[in-house]
Amino acid sequence: MDVLHKIPVREQEPAVRAANFEEVCYGYNEEEAMAEAARCLNCKNAKCISGCPVAINIPAFIQEVKEGNFEKAYEILASASALPAVCGRVCPQESQCEGKCIRGIKGDPVAIGKLERFVADWAREHGIVYGKRAESNGIKVAVIGSGPAGLTCAGDLAKYGYDVTVFEALHEAGGVLVYGIPEFRLPKDTVVKKEIENLKALGVKIETDVVIGMSTTIDELMEEEGFKAVFIGSGAGLPKFMGIPGEQALGVFSANEYLTRSNLMKAFDENSSTPIMRGKKVAVVGGGNVAMDAARTALRLGAEVHIVYRRSEAELPARVEEVHHAKEEGIIFDLLTNPVEITADEKGWVNGIKCVRMELGEPDASGRRRPVVIEGSEFMIEVDTVIMALGTSPNPLISSTTKGLDINKYKCIIADEATGATTKPGVFAGGDAVTGAATVILAMGAGKTAAKSIDEYLKASSAN
Amino acid sequence: MFKILNAKTLAENIFLMDVEAPRVAKSCLPGQFVIVRSHEDGERIPLTICDYDREKGSVTIVVQIVGAGSYRLSTLKTGDYIQDFVGPLGKPSELTNTPIEELKKKKIVFVAGGLGTAPVYPQAKWLYEHGITADVIIGAKTKELVILEKEMGSVSNLIITTDDGSYGRSGMVTVALKSLVEEEGKHYDLCISIGPMIMMKFVCLLTKELGIPTIVSMNPVMVDGTGMCGGCRLVVGDEVKFACVDGPEFDGHKVDFDQAMKRAAMYRTKEGRDFLKIKEGDSHHGGCGQCGGDK
Numbered sequence: 001m002d003v004l005h006k007i008p009v010r011e012q013e014p015a016v017r018a019a020n021f022e023e024v025c026y027g028y029n030e031e032e033a034m035a036e037a038a039r040c041l042n043c044k045n046a047k048c049i050s051g052c053p054v055a056i057n058i059p060a061f062i063q064e065v066k067e068g069n070f071e072k073a074y075e076i077l078a079s080a081s082a083l084p085a086v087c088g089r090v091c092p093q094e095s096q097c098e099g100k101c102i103r104g105i106k107g108d109p110v111a112i113g114k115l116e117r118f119v120a121d122w123a124r125e126h127g128i129v130y131g132k133r134a135e136s137n138g139i140k141v142a143v144i145g146s147g148p149a150g151l152t153c154a155g156d157l158a159k160y161g162y163d164v165t166v167f168e169a170l171h172e173a174g175g176v177l178v179y180g181i182p183e184f185r186l187p188k189d190t191v192v193k194k195e196i197e198n199l200k201a202l203g204v205k206i207e208t209d210v211v212i213g214m215s216t217t218i219d220e221l222m223e224e225e226g227f228k229a230v231f232i233g234s235g236a237g238l239p240k241f242m243g244i245p246g247e248q249a250l251g252v253f254s255a256n257e258y259l260t261r262s263n264l265m266k267a268f269d270e271n272s273s274t275p276i277m278r279g280k281k282v283a284v285v286g287g288g289n290v291a292m293d294a295a296r297t298a299l300r301l302g303a304e305v306h307i308v309y310r311r312s313e314a315e316l317p318a319r320v321e322e323v324h325h326a327k328e329e330g331i332i333f334d335l336l337t338n339p340v341e342i343t344a345d346e347k348g349w350v351n352g353i354k355c356v357r358m359e360l361g362e363p364d365a366s367g368r369r370r371p372v373v374i375e376g377s378e379f380m381i382e383v384d385t386v387i388m389a390l391g392t393s394p395n396p397l398i399s400s401t402t403k404g405l406d407i408n409k410y411k412c413i414i415a416d417e418a419t420g421a422t423t424k425p426g427v428f429a430g431g432d433a434v435t436g437a438a439t440v441i442l443a444m445g446a447g448k449t450a451a452k453s454i455d456e457y458l459k460a461s462s463a464n
Numbered sequence: 465m466f467k468i469l470n471a472k473t474l475a476e477n478i479f480l481m482d483v484e485a486p487r488v489a490k491s492c493l494p495g496q497f498v499i500v501r502s503h504e505d506g507e508r509i510p511l512t513i514c515d516y517d518r519e520k521g522s523v524t525i526v527v528q529i530v531g532a533g534s535y536r537l538s539t540l541k542t543g544d545y546i547q548d549f550v551g552p553l554g555k556p557s558e559l560t561n562t563p564i565e566e567l568k569k570k571k572i573v574f575v576a577g578g579l580g581t582a583p584v585y586p587q588a589k590w591l592y593e594h595g596i597t598a599d600v601i602i603g604a605k606t607k608e609l610v611i612l613e614k615e616m617g618s619v620s621n622l623i624i625t626t627d628d629g630s631y632g633r634s635g636m637v638t639v640a641l642k643s644l645v646e647e648e649g650k651h652y653d654l655c656i657s658i659g660p661m662i663m664m665k666f667v668c669l670l671t672k673e674l675g676i677p678t679i680v681s682m683n684p685v686m687v688d689g690t691g692m693c694g695g696c697r698l699v700v701g702d703e704v705k706f707a708c709v710d711g712p713e714f715d716g717h718k719v720d721f722d723q724a725m726k727r728a729a730m731y732r733t734k735e736g737r738d739f740l741k742i743k744e745g746d747s748h749h750g751g752c753g754q755c756g757g758d759k
Contacts, residue, residue, distance in 0.1 A: 169690055171501055171508070171548040179692075209550035211690055215487040237692040241704070248699055248723055250730045257693035265508070265687065273507045273532055274687075275731045348726040395691055397709070 004107030007036040009114050014328040018299055021183045021268055024325055025089075028111075030068070033118040037066035039103060040110045047100035048112060053445035056080040058097055058112055065115055074123040077116060078130030082152040082444060085124060085191045088117025090181060091441045092319045124194055133203050134161040139458055142167060142227040144212045144398065147175020148440045149233030149431030151199060152447030153454075157231075158202040160455045165227075167210040172264065175235055176440070179264040180256075182293050184300070185322075188263075213397035218405070218427060228461075229426045229454045232413060233447055234398055236432035240390040242285070246342030247388075251277060251350035255286070255294040255389035262297050279303045279385030283353050285339055286389030287311065292322040294387045295331050305331050306381060310338040310358050310371045334381065336360070336371065342386055352380045392437045402427070412436050420450030421457075428454055466549040469522055471542045474611040477529040478579060479538055480514070481546075486521035488513075488551045494586035495557030495681065495713055498523065499689045501548035502540060507533035510686055512583035512658075512712070513552065514612075523549075526582035526611065553689040554712045557587050557656075558679065564594050570653040572598040573644070573676075574620070575637050575667050577659020578605070581612050583681055584658050585619075592619035599623065599650070603637035603659070606630050637663060638670050645674055652676050657716060661728065665721035672717050680716035682707045684728060699723050 010026040011017075017024050028036060040062040048058040057076055064073035077084045093099070093113035101109030123130075139162050143154045146168040157164045172178050177192045186192065200206065212218060212234070221227045239254035241247050258276070261267040267276035282298040284291050287309035295305045307326070309316065312335050316323055327333070334355070341354040357377035360369035399407045406414045406423040413422055413429040420428040430446025432438055470482040488498060497512045515524035529535050540546065559567060572591065576584040581602050591598050600620040604610045607630040616622050624632030625640040633640050637659070644650040655678040657667040664680040671678040686696035689708045696707040699720040705711060 169550070170688060171550070209548050210487060211550060211553065214552055214690075215491060215550070237688075237690065239692070239694045241694070241697075243704075248697065248704065248727070250726060254694040257687060257695045260687050260693055266505070273505065273536075277730075348723075397690065 003039055004103075006039065006108040006111045007032050009111065014325075014330070017184065018329040019302075021300055023187050024184050027121060028114055028118040030070075030122075033065050033115055034068055036111050037062045037115060040066070041102055043102055047102065048097040048110075051096040051098075051100040053096070053441045054080050054448060056097075056116075061119065062110065062112070062115055065119060070119055070122045071126075071128055073119045074128055075130060077119055078123075082155045082448070083148060083195050083440075084116050085120035086148070086177060086186060086195065087441055087444070088113050088115075088120055089186050089191070090439075092439060094320050096441070124190075129198055129201065131155070131159050131202060133201065134159055136163055136203065137161040138163055139462075140165070140225075140227045141454060141458075142218075142221050142225075142230045143233065144218075144230065145169075145175055145233040145235055145431075145433070146173035146196070146206060147177065147233060147235050147431065147443065149235075149433075149443035149447040149450075150175065150231065151195065152444040153231045153233060153430070153451045154204045155199050155202060156448055156451030157454060158199070158204045160451070162455075162458075164203070165205045165207055167212055168206060168208045169211040170264065171208050173206045173208060175233075179260045180290065180293070182259065182263055182297050183268075184296065185293065211397065213401040218398065218402040218424075222426065229428065229458055231420070231447070231450050231454060232398060232422070232427065232429040232433055233431045233443065234395060234433045235443075236392045236394045236437045238393045238395050239388065240392065241388055242339065242390065244339060244341055246344055246350075249342055249344040249350045250348045251279065251384055252342055252386045252388065253277070255284070255290045255387050256392065258294050258387050259290070259297065262301075268297070268301060276301065277385055279383070281383045282306070282385040282387060283308050283339075283381055283383045284387045284389055285309075286391070287316040287318060288389060288391065289318045289322055290391075291389035292318045292326050292331075294389050296326055296329060298385070298387065299329055299331060303385070306334050306383070307331055308334045308337050308339060308353070308355065308381070310336065311368060312336055312360060315368045338371065338373070339386075340378070343380075350384055350386055352382045353386055354378060354380055392432075394433050394436065398433075410436055418449070419453040420446060421453060426457065426461075428457075465545040465547065468540055468542055468544050468546060469520075471540065471544075474526065475609045478526065478609070478611055479529075480524060480526045481540075482517075482522045482524050483546060483549055484521055485523050485549045485551075488523050488549065489516045489518050489521045492516050492523065492552035493556035493560045494590045495560070495583070496552035496554050497683075497689070497712060498525065498549055498551030499553060499686075500525065500537065500546060502533065502537040502546055504547050506536055506547065508548070508687060508689070509533045509537065510553070510683060510689055510708075512681060512683065513586060514582040515586055515589070523551075526579065528579045550689070554708060555710070557590075557713060559587060559591065559656075564596075567591070567594070567596055571651055572596070572654045572656065573641070573650075573652045574598055574600040575603070575641060575655060575657040575659070576600065577603045577637055577657075577663040578609065579611075580657075580659030580663075580681075581610075581616065584656070585612055585616055587656065588616060588620045597621060599644070599652075601625060601637050601640050601644075603627070603640070603663070604631075636666075638666050641667065642670060642674075645676075654679070655716075656680075661721055661725050664716060664719075665725075668716040668719070668721070678716035679713050680719060681712045682714060682719065682724065683712060684724060685731060698727075
């Protein structure tokens with residue numbers, strides 16, 4: 001056996017998957033997982049753990065996989081992470097656990113993410129659920145938002161015995177896991193819905209169709225409905241646009257709109273009653289995971305797709321695996337390219353995107369080299385659809401309607417990093433609503449931290 | 465799931481529903497809207513609130529059948545349940561946060577076109593409850609399509625006009641408004657116009673000429689209604705606004721209606737137009753930007 005290289009994971013053929021919405025990666029089977037687990041050096045001072053935002057005891061679970069004790073492995077995983085089947089699929093492992101793996105110094109790091117996914121899937125398929133429904137202490141806690149931060153916080157609070165209600169603005173629970181990340185990366189029915197069912201089995205109540213800040217407010221929840229503490233995990237939902245001419249043309253979308261139509265409203269299915277534009281030639285502006293998701297969705301809907309990104313490949317913020325998959329599927333990368341105008345035909349439909357070439361200059365505040373326009377380099381890309389994937393910012397609906405809840409200049413809720421406590425007593429926050437757009441696992445970590453703080457806060461206030 | 469307490473037909477292809485939605489009923493104000501999804505696999509349809517009863521915990525919506533989503537909603541009857549009913553969304557009418565004394569000094573006229581009568585009603589009613597009786601012009605294509613006449617009549621000075629002259633005055637709402645101001649000695653300090661986009665556009669052209677500040681309520685295509693998708697963006701003055709969170713009401717003299725009408729047509733396909741023709745029939749008289757009925 002070649003210990004320097006990881007066991008390859010089986011995937012759908014690029015040419016085949018480019019035309020369907022089924023999951024790209026099949027994951028390991030038992031034999032493959034055990035073989036890959038055997039590559040783990042079981043380091044005493046395991047660096048991988050420090051790379052994990054929720055500090056999963058990675059070598060311990062991998063040793064159980066190696067021995068074929070999958071149920072035991074799942075217990076170790078689930079004691080630290082509320083959504084291992086999700087994280088195994090969407091975490092940027094290369095910059096977290098796997099990035100710290102000693103094996104990676106000379107050869108491939110251990111495929112920790114794929115092993116995590118294998119164990120979580122195995123547990124789900126075998127009907128194994130971690131954590132019991134605790135005896136209720138009758139104390140009501142509200143969780144706002146049912147994305148990764150909210151679900152994690154709600155699950156932990158339920159395990160502590162609290163009477164937890166999750167409020168979700170959309171008609172389905174899951175937040176970004178449902179509306180944002182596509183089916184081919186994260187199956188909704190088998191993975192996401194199952195995680196939410198597990199949560200309900202712990203006694204968590206989920207009320208959909210409630211927009212906090214509009215349908216009711218945090219103050220009303222606390223003063224009139226008897227909630228003793230509130231966790232805000234409302235995410236960063238507002239799309240950014242570039243502010244360039246032509247952005248209002250027909251056929252220009254935010255990635256949020258495009259992905260929500262496809263993922264939440266199932267517009268990729270011809271039978272869905274919600275439509276989506278099936279462009280022939282699509283430009284996706286941006287280089288993050290959301291840009292990759294939008295591009296690969298458009299590709300599957302039958303388009304030739306260009307990623308238009310102003311920096312170079314090294315600066316692409318997307319996970320390496322997503323970029324690799326996108327390339328394999330035939331997405332064209334127009335790097336060091338920046339749009340300056342969107343052009344439209346006489347009926348108002350997009351017919352092209354005018355771009356300039358860029359070169360990299362000195363590093364900017366983010367530490368990445370600043371892209372600089374090359375004078376006179378304007379050129380056109382003919383497209384009929386443009387998708388803007390430039391990042392998102394938090395929605396002010398909650399902060400603007402809650403007394404005493406302070407935000408920073410980016411409209412992010414101010415919360416103590418160590419506890420999640422906001423400036424309003426009894427109100428905690430975490431995830432993208434606090435940090436701005438980040439990752440699923442960071443949001444989960446924040447949800448977990450806040451659950452612990454809420455427990456301490458409520459115990460202290462009942463003692464007084 | 466949200467129970468339909470009462471469902472009734474108001475006119476051909478236009479129906480009313482009182483829906484049990486206590487959270488919405490408790491916090492909504494005139495000018496706001498809800499998003500309704502009739503069935504589990506249905507579309508999310510934004511609808512402006514027509515009335516609400518805080519004690520009963522119910523909200524009234526009036527719907528015109530314009531496509532598959534509204535058609536499926538129309539098949540539900542009293543006692544049935546609506547899958548999703550979320551709100552209130554958008555900002556309340558500016559009237560509701562203007563001091564009453566200030567409003568009492570103003571002469572207000574509402575110009576409602578077709579289905580736009582429904583969202584005008586709660587505003588006229590709200591003013592009436594605060595001691596202000598506004599003038600309301602309801603325009604409809606023909607007599608049978610005039611809705612909420614009795615209700616509106618009880619909270620305002622009502623003027624009805626029909627395109628074909630079959631009821632009330634004869635002609636478009638703009639003819640009635642122009643006549644009121646130029647020939648009948650009326651003076652208005654504020655106009656609030658809600659109806660098909662093409663109607664609001666022409667009302668705004670007229671009120672600009674007449675020097676009457678005008679508010680319009682926009683109802684573009686949207687998905688979530690909370691600012692997330694950006695599909696509802698409009699150009700107002702030189703700014704891009706999201707109808708769902710910045711509106712739905714805007715300064716009508718600043719709205720780029722031509723752009724908004726183009727955007728409204730984005731998801732209309734040939735198939736959709738055929739469906740409209742069959743299902744909507746005579747009640748449709750332009751404003752969609754697609755059928756050519758406005759020309």
